[in-house]
Amino acid sequence: MAYKYIEGSVTAAKGFKASGVHCGIRKNKTKRDIGLIFCEKKCTAAAVYTTNLVQSSPITITKKNLADGYAQAVIANSGNANTCNADGDIKAQQMCDLTAAALGINADDVIVASTGVIGQILPIEPIESGIPELVKELSEQGSSDAAEAIMTTDTVKKEVAVETAIGGKTVKIGGISKGSGMIHPNMATMLCFVTTDAAISSEMLDKAVKETADETFNMISIDGDTSTNDMLSVMASGLAGNAEITEAGQDYDDFVEALTAVCRELSKKMAKDGEGATKLLICKVSGAKTEKDAKGVAKSVICSSLLKAAMFGADANWGRVLCAIGYSGCDVDVHKTDVSFASDKGSISVCKNGAGIEFSEETAKEILLRDEIEIIVELNEGEGFAEAYGCDLTYDYVKINGDYRT
Amino acid sequence: MAYKYIEGSVTAAKGFKASGVHCGIRKNKTKRDIGLIFCEKKCTAAAVYTTNLVQSSPITITKKNLADGYAQAVIANSGNANTCNADGDIKAQQMCDLTAAALGINADDVIVASTGVIGQILPIEPIESGIPELVKELSEQGSSDAAEAIMTTDTVKKEVAVETAIGGKTVKIGGISKGSGMIHPNMATMLCFVTTDAAISSEMLDKAVKETADETFNMISIDGDTSTNDMLSVMASGLAGNAEITEAGQDYDDFVEALTAVCRELSKKMAKDGEGATKLLICKVSGAKTEKDAKGVAKSVICSSLLKAAMFGADANWGRVLCAIGYSGCDVDVHKTDVSFASDKGSISVCKNGAGIEFSEETAKEILLRDEIEIIVELNEGEGFAEAYGCDLTYDYVKINGDYRT
Numbered sequence: 001m002a003y004k005y006i007e008g009s010v011t012a013a014k015g016f017k018a019s020g021v022h023c024g025i026r027k028n029k030t031k032r033d034i035g036l037i038f039c040e041k042k043c044t045a046a047a048v049y050t051t052n053l054v055q056s057s058p059i060t061i062t063k064k065n066l067a068d069g070y071a072q073a074v075i076a077n078s079g080n081a082n083t084c085n086a087d088g089d090i091k092a093q094q095m096c097d098l099t100a101a102a103l104g105i106n107a108d109d110v111i112v113a114s115t116g117v118i119g120q121i122l123p124i125e126p127i128e129s130g131i132p133e134l135v136k137e138l139s140e141q142g143s144s145d146a147a148e149a150i151m152t153t154d155t156v157k158k159e160v161a162v163e164t165a166i167g168g169k170t171v172k173i174g175g176i177s178k179g180s181g182m183i184h185p186n187m188a189t190m191l192c193f194v195t196t197d198a199a200i201s202s203e204m205l206d207k208a209v210k211e212t213a214d215e216t217f218n219m220i221s222i223d224g225d226t227s228t229n230d231m232l233s234v235m236a237s238g239l240a241g242n243a244e245i246t247e248a249g250q251d252y253d254d255f256v257e258a259l260t261a262v263c264r265e266l267s268k269k270m271a272k273d274g275e276g277a278t279k280l281l282i283c284k285v286s287g288a289k290t291e292k293d294a295k296g297v298a299k300s301v302i303c304s305s306l307l308k309a310a311m312f313g314a315d316a317n318w319g320r321v322l323c324a325i326g327y328s329g330c331d332v333d334v335h336k337t338d339v340s341f342a343s344d345k346g347s348i349s350v351c352k353n354g355a356g357i358e359f360s361e362e363t364a365k366e367i368l369l370r371d372e373i374e375i376i377v378e379l380n381e382g383e384g385f386a387e388a389y390g391c392d393l394t395y396d397y398v399k400i401n402g403d404y405r406t
Numbered sequence: 407m408a409y410k411y412i413e414g415s416v417t418a419a420k421g422f423k424a425s426g427v428h429c430g431i432r433k434n435k436t437k438r439d440i441g442l443i444f445c446e447k448k449c450t451a452a453a454v455y456t457t458n459l460v461q462s463s464p465i466t467i468t469k470k471n472l473a474d475g476y477a478q479a480v481i482a483n484s485g486n487a488n489t490c491n492a493d494g495d496i497k498a499q500q501m502c503d504l505t506a507a508a509l510g511i512n513a514d515d516v517i518v519a520s521t522g523v524i525g526q527i528l529p530i531e532p533i534e535s536g537i538p539e540l541v542k543e544l545s546e547q548g549s550s551d552a553a554e555a556i557m558t559t560d561t562v563k564k565e566v567a568v569e570t571a572i573g574g575k576t577v578k579i580g581g582i583s584k585g586s587g588m589i590h591p592n593m594a595t596m597l598c599f600v601t602t603d604a605a606i607s608s609e610m611l612d613k614a615v616k617e618t619a620d621e622t623f624n625m626i627s628i629d630g631d632t633s634t635n636d637m638l639s640v641m642a643s644g645l646a647g648n649a650e651i652t653e654a655g656q657d658y659d660d661f662v663e664a665l666t667a668v669c670r671e672l673s674k675k676m677a678k679d680g681e682g683a684t685k686l687l688i689c690k691v692s693g694a695k696t697e698k699d700a701k702g703v704a705k706s707v708i709c710s711s712l713l714k715a716a717m718f719g720a721d722a723n724w725g726r727v728l729c730a731i732g733y734s735g736c737d738v739d740v741h742k743t744d745v746s747f748a749s750d751k752g753s754i755s756v757c758k759n760g761a762g763i764e765f766s767e768e769t770a771k772e773i774l775l776r777d778e779i780e781i782i783v784e785l786n787e788g789e790g791f792a793e794a795y796g797c798d799l800t801y802d803y804v805k806i807n808g809d810y811r812t
Contacts, residue, residue, distance in 0.1 A: 054732030054740045054760070084728055086761045118725025119762035181712060223711040224630065225726070226733035305629040305711070306587065306807050313808025319524025320631070322490055326460030327632035334460045354460070355492045356525035395801045401712050402719025 002164065003258040005265075009159035011143040012174035013197035014239035015040045019137035020149030023130025025079040025116075025123065034127060035149030036134040037074040037193055038103060043235035045071035046206035047111070048213045050230035056081055057088030058112040059231060061096060065108045069202025071235055072109040074193050075099040075131070076150050078178070082114040082122040083228045091122045098128060102135045111233050113191050115152055115178060118228060147176040150191050153400055154180045158269040164258040166251050169242040171198040173258050175234075177266045181223055181275040181401060192217065192232040192266060198255055199238035200245040208256050209234050216263035219295065219388040221303045222274035223397070234259070271389035272372070276396030280389070281311055283375045288384030293330040298388035300328035301375055308393035311373060316341060316364035318350040321375060338378040343370035408570065409664040411671075415565030417549040418580035419603035420645035421445045425543035426555030429536025431485040431522075431529065440533060441555030442540040443480040443599055444509060449641035451477035452612035453517065454619045456636035462487055463494030464518040465637060467502060471514045475608025477641055478512075480599050481505040481540075482519040482556050483533065484584070489634045490525040497528045504534055508541045517639050519597050521558055521584060524634060553582040556597050559806055560586045564675040570664040572657050575648040577604045579664050581640075583672040587629055587681035587807060598623065598638040598672060604661055605644035606651040614662050615640050622669035625701065625794040627709045628680035629803070640665070677795035678778070682802030686795070687717055689781045694790030699736040704794035706734035707781055714799035717779060722747060722770035724756040727781060744784040749776035 011018050020035040047066055049059050065071065075095050082088050092112050100107035114122065137145070147157040161174030179190025200208070213232055238244065245251045272280035283301045288294035301307060304324040310317040318339045326334055339351035345367045350359050367373075417424050426441040453472055455465050471477065481501050488494050498518050506513035520528065543551070553563040567580030585596025606614070619638055644650065651657045678686035689707045694700035707713060710730040716723040724745045732740055745757035751773045756765050773779075 052729065052732035053738060054728050081725070084725060084757070084761050117723075118729060119757065121762075225710055225712045225729060228725075228729050228732060304631055305803075306631045309804050309807030310809075312804060315809045317523075319487070319490060319634075322460050323458065323524060323631060323634050326458035326634060332459060351490070351525065355490050356527075393804055393807075395804050397711075398715050398718060398799055398801050398804065401715030401799075403716075403721045 003162045003261055006161050006163045008161045009143040009147060009174040009176045010037050010193055010195045011140045012161035013172040013195045013237060015197060015237035016195045017138040017140055018142040018146040019134045019139065020142065020145030021130055021133050021137060024126030025077055032145055032149040033079045034077045034130045034134060035146035036138065037146055037195065038138055039072050039235060039237050041237055042070050042072045042109060043237050044069055044200060044202040044205050045233060045235045046202060046209040047231055047233035048209055050227055052226050052228045054084065054228045056083040056114060056229040057085065057092040058082055058114045059229065060089055061092040062111050062231065065096065065110060070109060071111050072105045073099055073103055074111040074233065076113040076191060077127065078115050078150050078152050080114060080116040080120055080122045081118045081229050084119040085121055087121065091124055094124055095127055098131045102131050113231050115150060115191055115229050143176060150178040152178065152180060153275050154178050154273055156273050158266050160262050160265040162258050162261050164254060166198060166254045167242040169240050171240040171242060172196060173262050175262050175266055177270060179270045180273055190227055190230055194234040194262060196234065196236045197238065197240035198236050199240065199242050200236045200255060204245050204252060205234060205236055208259055211256060212260045212263050215260055216267045219299065220267050220271050221299060221390050222271065224303050267389050271391050274391035275400045276394040277391030278371065278394055279311055279392045280372045281375060281391055283377065283388045285377045285379065286385045287379040287381055289331055289382040291384045291386060293332065294384035294386035296328045296330040297325050297332060297377060298386045300324045301377065302388040302390035305393055308390065311368065312392035312394050314365050314368035316350055316361065316368060321377065322351065322354065325377065332379055333381060336380040338380065340376045341367055342374040342376060343367045343372060345370055409568045409667055412567050412569045414567045415549045415553060415580040415582045416443050416599055416601045417546045418567035419578040419601045419643060421447060421603060421643035422601045423544040423546055424548040424552040425540045425545065426548065426551030427536055427539050427543060430532030431483055438551055438555040439485045440483045440536045440540060441552035442544065443552055443601065444544055445478050445641060445643050447643055448476050448478045448515060449643050450475055450606060450608040450611050451639060451641045452608060452615040453637055453639035454615055456633055458632050458634045460490065460634045462489040462520060462635040463491065463498040464488055464520045465635065466495055467498040468517050468637065471502065471516060476515060477517050478515040479505055479509055480517040480639065482597060484521050484556050484558050486520060486522040486526055486528045487524045487635050488520040488528040491527055493527065497530055500530055501533055504537045508537050519637050521556060521597055521635050549582060556584040558584065558586060559681050560584050560679055562679050564672050566668050566671040568664050568667050570660055572604060572660045573648040575646050577646040577648060578602060579668050581668050581672055583676055585676045586679055596633060596636055600640040600668060602640065602642045603644065603646035604642050605646065605648050606642045606661060610651050610658060611640060611642055614665055617662055618666045618669050621666055622673045625705065625792065626673050626677050627705060627796050628677065630709050673795050677797050680797035681806045682800040683797030684777065684800055685717055685798045686778045687781060687797055689783065689794045691783045691785065692791045693785040693787055695737050695788040697790045697792060699738065700790035700792035702734045702736040703731050703738060703783060704792045706730045707783065708794040708796035711799055714796065717774065718798035718800050720771050720774035722756055722767065722774060727783065728757065728760065731783065738785055739787060742786040744786065746782045747773055748780040748782060749773045749778060751776055
């Protein structure tokens with residue numbers, strides 16, 4: 001029914017510790033490149049993954065390890081995606097084996113993830129030497145180090161935590177995520193690890209993760225490219241002491257509400273930190289015939305390169321919004337569509353019933369020069385509502401991606 | 407069976423004249439902004455249009471006028487798309503009425519098209535005063551002026567013509583097109599007008615246009631945005647004197663082959679002149695289970711923002727090719743996929759059976775620094791083949807679209 005944001009992220013919930021160190025996958029010694037999350041007890045766990053046919057080796061191994069619905073640790077590196085490598089599965093399994101041995105747990109209770117360049121052989125030696133250090137560094141204050149360790153072109157760490165009450169007990173949920181380019185999630189997102197002390201069965205956690213991903217990470221697009229390594233995992237320690245959630249009902253709804261809050265904030269942080277981005281774009285679509293149509297329209301608008309470039313230029317080019325609605329493939333009567341732009345400077349209506357209306361370009365400019373912009377679409381045909389998250393398209397996106405590998 | 411490229415474009419075929427002038431829709435007086443193509447006799451005619459639900463008023467009027475399969479003139483302006491305007495249909499009809507009156511033909515034999523900013527009222531006065539001048543200027547040398555008149559952010563005119571033999575008679579087919587941004591055609595493209603002196607029934611012309619568009623314009627993407635104004639029209643005067651093509655057979659195949667050559671060359675010219683582009687990208691996919699899978703894969707690769715940025719940077723980041731194949735939604739076994747890059751400097755293999763192979767970064771750089779790059783994908787699963795056309799993503803794309811309206 002209610003939740004509040006609190007400090008911290010993956011170590012906010014009871015039972016979790018984290019760490020992040022530089023092990024040598026990256027040449028830059030000042031950048032942490034491997035992170036660990038560990039729970040003192042075995043957790044129920046669930047995850048969603050990219051739908052890309054090309055999937056990273058860590059995803060293959062994690063799927064196998066989570067088949068039983070339990071996990072106790074997450075090991076994740078940046079600097080190398082371990083994707084499209086002939087020996088990828090072997091290396092990902094080695095990461096689990098090394099982590100399990102150092103922690104004294106089972107290798108099939110380890111979630112493994114990698115992010116970075118595709119198609120370069122992952123060196124195992126730095127990981128081998130880094131894991132003992134990671135275990136030594138584990139602490140309740142280590143979440144920021146772990147968040148930093150999974151960053152690639154990200155410019156800021158992404159950490160969120162909330163506190164809520166479930167069945168009369170205080171429950172915490174917190175997460176870290178990374179992702180800045182190749183972001184157009186489908187059923188999952190770039191790397192995101194969430195922990196909670198809620199008691200919830202593997203089955204209900206699986207359901208909650210899927211529902212939440214659809215509303216949050218699956219509604220982000222930074223560049224339309226669905227990554228090969230996307231993964232969102234949630235581990236629940238049960239240490240909050242609530243009666244285990246094993247079926248639909250108030251407790252489950254409260255859990256999903258709080259989990260969604262964590263994932264939505266992480267989604268916004270990712271979109272705002274999209275490669276080269278100067279602005280967060282939120283497209284709010286209401287009045288759609290169905291929620292599916294609302295989602296399709298919101299995502300189509302947020303994905304338009306032309307609109308993204310216009311937003312970078314603070315240009316109220318609403319024709320591009322209508323154009324993107326028109327090719328969304330959704331059931332929409334564009335002659336009923338209204339469009340307005342908003343930010344913390346105010347709101348301005350620019351299109352009514354699918355046609356332009358007079359508006360002050362000066363006011364529009366003032367609104368669009370801010371760093372969080374809402375593109376508000378009212379379809380006037382039903383009750384369907386959705387939000388999608390993206391960012392502007394800038395010179396720096398081109399710069400970052402013109403020569404990412406070197 | 408055979409065709410050759412010749413000089414000229416829409417006035418190469420017998421019976422056609424064209425012109426282009428500055429009438430005042432644009433402020434810049436040195437830029438022609440309205441063009442006319444006229445045939446001395448009524449032609450069979452066919453067209454394909456954007457599938458965007460938001461469609462320009464000129465498309466609405468042209469669809470009505472081409473319902474009977476005949477046309478005699480094309481009137482087209484740049485600088486204003488006449489889309490999402492309450493009075494748009496009235497203005498588009500006025501353009502046809504004014505053109506017909508000045509030429510002494512029926513208003514429903516006029517194809518009308520507009521391109522430019524969406525959602526700004528089209529002023530009719532400049533068009534009213536420009537049409538008499540256009541008619542006066544009509545000549546067999548006027549095709550370049552017409553090609554210039556339809557340019558928006560295009561940096562070069564796009565003109566192509568071929569000569570072929572059909573049933574023992576020499577037949578010419580030529581076309582002009584424009585398009586630089588908001589290019590991701592679906593069933594048609596930005597503005598493209600083709601003329602021919604072949605004799606072909608309206609029904610067979612319609613079939614030929616659809617087939618050709620699917621192979622050529624529908625395989626271009628510059629920025630993933632499907633325009634509201636896309637239109638490809640073909641007018642056939644019959645003055646070549648061949649026996650009218652009224653059914654499938656050798657004559658029809660010869661016609662389609664030559665029409666496809668014109669449209670493919672115009673497609674490449676458009677892709678190479680994509681907004682801000684420095685390179686033409688051609689993705690050639692072979693070995694797909696079906697042609698549909700080949701097309702889907704080729705288009706997915708050519709649309710990837712990340713790959714487009716990598717090509718701008720001459721970076722052989724083949725992982726992004728595999729990633730785009732993986733999310734294409736096509737039936738592909740990525741473990742069988744080979745990738746290589748080629749240009750007029752040579753060819754280099756970078757991925758075999760879905761995994762990286764050693765290659766010289768130096769040689770790859772040399773190949774990728776050229777201005778026409780082939781991305782060659784061999785799926786090793788069947789006979790399906792397709793080509794898609796696109797361009798790199800550059801700083802200038804962002805610059806052009808950051809403030810297009812002013």
